[in-house]
Amino acid sequence: MxxxxxxxxxxxxxxxxxxxxxxxxxxxxxxxxxxxxxxxxxxxxxxxxxxxxxxxxxxxxxxxxxxxxxxxxxxxxxxxxxxxxxxxxxxxxxxxxxxxxxxxxxxxxxxxxxxxxxxxxxxxxxxxxxxxxxxxxxxxxxxxxxxxxxxxxxxxxxxxxxxxxxxxxxxxxxxxxxxxxxxxxxxxxxxxxxxxxxxxxxxxxxxxxxxxxxxxxxxxxxxxxxxxxPPNLSSDQTIxxxxxxxxxxxxxxxxxxxxxxxxxxxxxxxxxxxxxxxxxxxxxxxxxxxxxxxxxxxxxxxxxxxxxxxxxxxxxxxxxxxxxxxxxxxxxxxxxxxxxxxxxxxxxVPTINEDPKDAQLRQYQEEILNLKRMLDESQQHESAVHYKFVEDNNKERERELWLEEAKSQMRQQMIAEMRNLKETTAEAANPKTEHSEQAVPQEQEDFQLHARKRIDLIKHSLIGGERVDDLQLRERHRMRKLEAKRHLSAIARALGRVESEDRDLLQGHYASIQQEINIKNERIKKCSQKIKMLEREVADLNSEFQLDREDYLDEIRYLGIQNKYWRIRFGMMISKPGNYPKTLKIT
Missing domain, CATH: 3.40.850.10 (Kinesin motor domain)
Structure with a gap:
């Protein structure tokens, strides 16, 4: 409506x-x-x-x-x-x-x-x-x-x-x-x-x-x-x-x-x-x-x-x-x-905006789901490394799988951030060293900590219900809302009263013929006054238009004079550069 x-x-x-x-x-x-x-x-x-x-x-x-x-x-x-x-x-x-x-x-x-x-x-x-x-x-x-x-x-x-x-x-x-x-x-x-x-x-x-x-x-x-x-969402839940x-x-x-x-x-x-x-x-x-x-x-x-x-x-x-x-x-x-x-x-035509595609909340929830999924995979990977002996070639295989999984934008950004903070990045890149055997578990631990902090940050950016138990505030809010609705209803009734009187006049609710004549004569007088008022309104609009026109013309003349002045001045500066300071530059 x-x-x-x-x-x-x-x-x-x-x-x-x-x-x-x-x-x-x-x-x-x-x-x-x-x-x-x-x-x-x-x-x-x-x-x-x-x-x-x-x-x-x-x-x-x-x-x-x-x-x-x-x-x-x-x-x-x-x-x-x-x-x-x-x-x-x-x-x-x-x-x-x-x-x-x-x-x-x-x-x-x-x-x-x-x-x-x-x-x-x-x-x-x-x-x-x-x-x-x-x-x-x-x-x-x-x-x-x-x-x-x-x-x-x-x-x-x-x-x-x-x-x-x-x-x-x-x-x-x-x-x-x-x-x-x-x-x-x-x-x-x-x-x-x-x-x-x-x-x-x-x-x-x-x-x-x-x-x-x-x-x-x-x-x-x-x-x-x-x-x-967010903490209770699982990877298979919908947003x-x-x-x-x-x-x-x-x-x-x-x-x-x-x-x-x-x-x-x-x-x-x-x-x-x-x-x-x-x-x-x-x-x-x-x-x-x-x-x-x-x-x-x-x-x-x-x-x-x-x-x-x-x-x-x-x-x-x-x-x-x-x-x-x-x-x-x-x-x-x-x-x-x-x-x-x-x-x-x-x-x-105001309508409620349901399910906007570009909502930041949707992006946050998708990020949370991805982080939780990667956390689960990281924990499973960490468990497998802890309880199973892996040969050198298998370690290299696991390392390749880990790097491939890190191609997603979010994880890649976090891992890169962790690596930049380490002084031993060069050593971590060599899978044959003793330090490299602990690089992946340490990187996993850092990633898990960073991911949990990110989830907590998103969770705390959502607000609402902080004073839900404040009954006095809730009652005050309810009364203000009710009073605002009453005021708008009073306005609608007051402005609708004139329209109602016009409808009654057109529908012909009269007690006698004389009353009808009197009311319609009054209506004719009002219409005549309205016509005169509209005629004066047209004259006023013409006058206002002339004032605006003169004002715009004054602005155009002033800007034209300014433009002509600066064109002449810059022309003289170009034709006779010796008459002006050497520090003056023309671009």
């Missing part, structure tokens, strides 16, 4: 610059609606938009998370894909909503991402009969290049990672660094590492403006406990059923106008790329809700390709539209609300 993208709006409070300028507030917040007043025509009717939830400047991130994010994160623990992303103009509170003020002892300062960490590992700790493997990755889309924020060498290399469309999996970045995590603190640490590598810059509208889009991904693979106990849920936490860079941000040079280039990718995102949203459009332009940018499954695919998606209340940001606020209103009509 299809499920629409859920959209909420968060309006930040006035910032210091807006207060100093004595800006007026043009936004009014209701329970599920946002009304915007045109500051140039305050007598004109307000523009109203309805969403799944709306939050004012006094709302806390904790409230938003409990109301709208809790159920989605619970779904990823059951094997669904989930995406939470913040959208809006620069300086409207997207990064504050997603990441808060960074990790601190004060929980109220945490953003949605940190709360997801706490929620996920709290739920895993009280899970019964299920074991989890948690993996994280963190990428950045900067100037249409994908950067790995968890790689130690990435900040200096600026490597562009390629995208790959994998059947049954979707669009992925296979070369990204993936880190296993055991608890929420591990996630905090990796998020902090990635944020240090992330690119930010100052503009007139935001001192710490995000100059890139980022996606922090948590992959949760799960398996039933009976199949998740159990595996589920994998994936949660994408997206912090988008904000749309910008050059006239407001004062961007130039690298900042202007960054803003141009940001605006182009956000424009591509808007085109994808528009195409998905337009029944006449057959082609959805996912390939227009790296951002839309990575969000392809989140918009019209197999994902439960929540969009957080962040807006400013100041009258100076009227056009940007209205544009954000329009895109958000379109996005809520996108329908996804």
């Amino acid at each position: 299809g499920e629409n993208v859920k959209v909420i709006v968060r309006c930040r409070p006035m910032n210091r610059k807006e207060i100093d300028k004595k800006s007026d507030s043009i936004v009014e917040i209701g329970d599920y609606a946002v009304s915007v007043v045109n500051p140039l025509a305050r007598s004109a009717p307000r523009k109203s938009f309805t969403f799944d939830s709306v939050y004012n400047g006094l709302s806390k991130t904790e409230t938003i998370y409990n109301d709208m994010c809790y159920s989605l994160v619970e779904s990823t623990l059951e094997g669904y894909n989930g995406t939470i992303f913040a959208y809006g103009q620069t300086g409207c509170g997207k990064t504050h909503t997603m990441q808060g003020e960074g990790y601190s002892d004060a929980a109220e300062n945490n953003g949605i991402i940190q709360r997801c960490f706490d929620h996920i590992f709290e739920t895993i700790s009280i899970a019964t009969s299920v074991r989890y493997l948690a993996l994280v990755s963190y990428l950045e889309i900067y100037n249409e290049n994908i950067r790995d924020l968890l790689s130690a060498n990435e900040p200096n290399s600026f490597k562009n990672h390629p995208l790959k469309d994998v059947p049954g999996v979707g669009v992925t970045v296979p070369t990204l660094t993936t880190q296993a995590v055991m608890n929420a603190m591990d996630c905090y640490n990796w998020l902090s590492v990635g944020n240090k590598n992330r690119i930010t810059g100052a503009t007139l509208m935001n001192e710490k403006s995000s100059r890139s889009h980022t996606i922090f991904t948590i992959s949760l693979e799960q398996i039933q406990e009976s199949a998740a106990a 159990g059923n595996i589920r994998r849920g994936k949660l994408n936490l997206v912090d988008l860079a904000g749309s910008e106008r050059q006239s407001k941000t004062g961007a130039f040079g690298d900042r202007l280039k960054e803003a141009t790329k940001i605006n182009l990718s956000l424009s591509a995102l808007g085109n994808v949203i528009s195409a998905l809700v337009d029944s006449k459009t057959k082609h959805v332009p996912y390939r227009d940018s790296k951002l839309t390709r990575l969000l392809q499954d989140s918009l019209g695919g197999n994902t439960k998606t929540l969009m957080v539209a962040c807006i400013s209340p100041a009258d100076s940001n009227y056009d940007e606020t209205l544009s954000t609300l329009r895109y958000a209103c379109r996005a809520k009509n996108i329908s996804n």
Whole structure:
């Protein structure tokens, strides 16, 4: 069954610059609606938009998370894909909503991402009969290049990672660094590492403006406990059923106008790329809700390709539209609300990811089975050597069989590692020496020790059930989950009430003819008002298009002037190299 993208709006409070300028507030917040007043025509009717939830400047991130994010994160623990992303103009509170003020002892300062960490590992700790493997990755889309924020060498290399469309999996970045995590603190640490590598810059509208889009991904693979106990698996047992849920936490860079941000040079280039990718995102949203459009332009940018499954695919998606209340940001606020209103009509078809072929858990279990099989063979071989006298030629035969068995990648790697640590490798290679008679048994013993350590390491990488006896925690978790479901049900009832009234009107439930006339006259008035509102909407869209066009033309002119300046300058340097310092090199 299809499920629409859920959209909420968060309006930040006035910032210091807006207060100093004595800006007026043009936004009014209701329970599920946002009304915007045109500051140039305050007598004109307000523009109203309805969403799944709306939050004012006094709302806390904790409230938003409990109301709208809790159920989605619970779904990823059951094997669904989930995406939470913040959208809006620069300086409207997207990064504050997603990441808060960074990790601190004060929980109220945490953003949605940190709360997801706490929620996920709290739920895993009280899970019964299920074991989890948690993996994280963190990428950045900067100037249409994908950067790995968890790689130690990435900040200096600026490597562009390629995208790959994998059947049954979707669009992925296979070369990204993936880190296993055991608890929420591990996630905090990796998020902090990635944020240090992330690119930010100052503009007139935001001192710490995000100059890139980022996606922090948590992959949760799960398996039933009976199949998740590696030490008890025998070589003839099959691998159990595996589920994998994936949660994408997206912090988008904000749309910008050059006239407001004062961007130039690298900042202007960054803003141009940001605006182009956000424009591509808007085109994808528009195409998905337009029944006449057959082609959805996912390939227009790296951002839309990575969000392809989140918009019209197999994902439960929540969009957080962040807006400013100041009258100076009227056009940007209205544009954000329009895109958000379109996005809520996108329908996804989320399903549980059963038995993924590329699951890391499957690779781990296959490795465990191979290690146990080789351990059994090694023990049998050791027993035969201990209890039976073997001639020199038979020893050579056994040695050949052992080396042939070691051709498998896992065993060959372990044996090579052991040999490199020995100083007597050259002597061990001679089967006729006295030392060589003990080389194979010693090598077998080292291999067995290494294999058992590897099995224990894999076993301990699986988490779950650490606090299963904490009844207070289990009850608190149950109540939060129940409250989140109640809130979503209340939203569905509230938004469905208008549709019910329309159905009653069409079905003709009237007490008398006069009542029918009165109700239909009211309906005609509402329709007339709606027509006028749509006409004004068309005029506003034309005006917004002209503003965007002028902004893009200004950027093109500026970049053209820059390009012409540098071409002339480099031409003079080539034609008259003597006028410039000898240390200057032209490549």
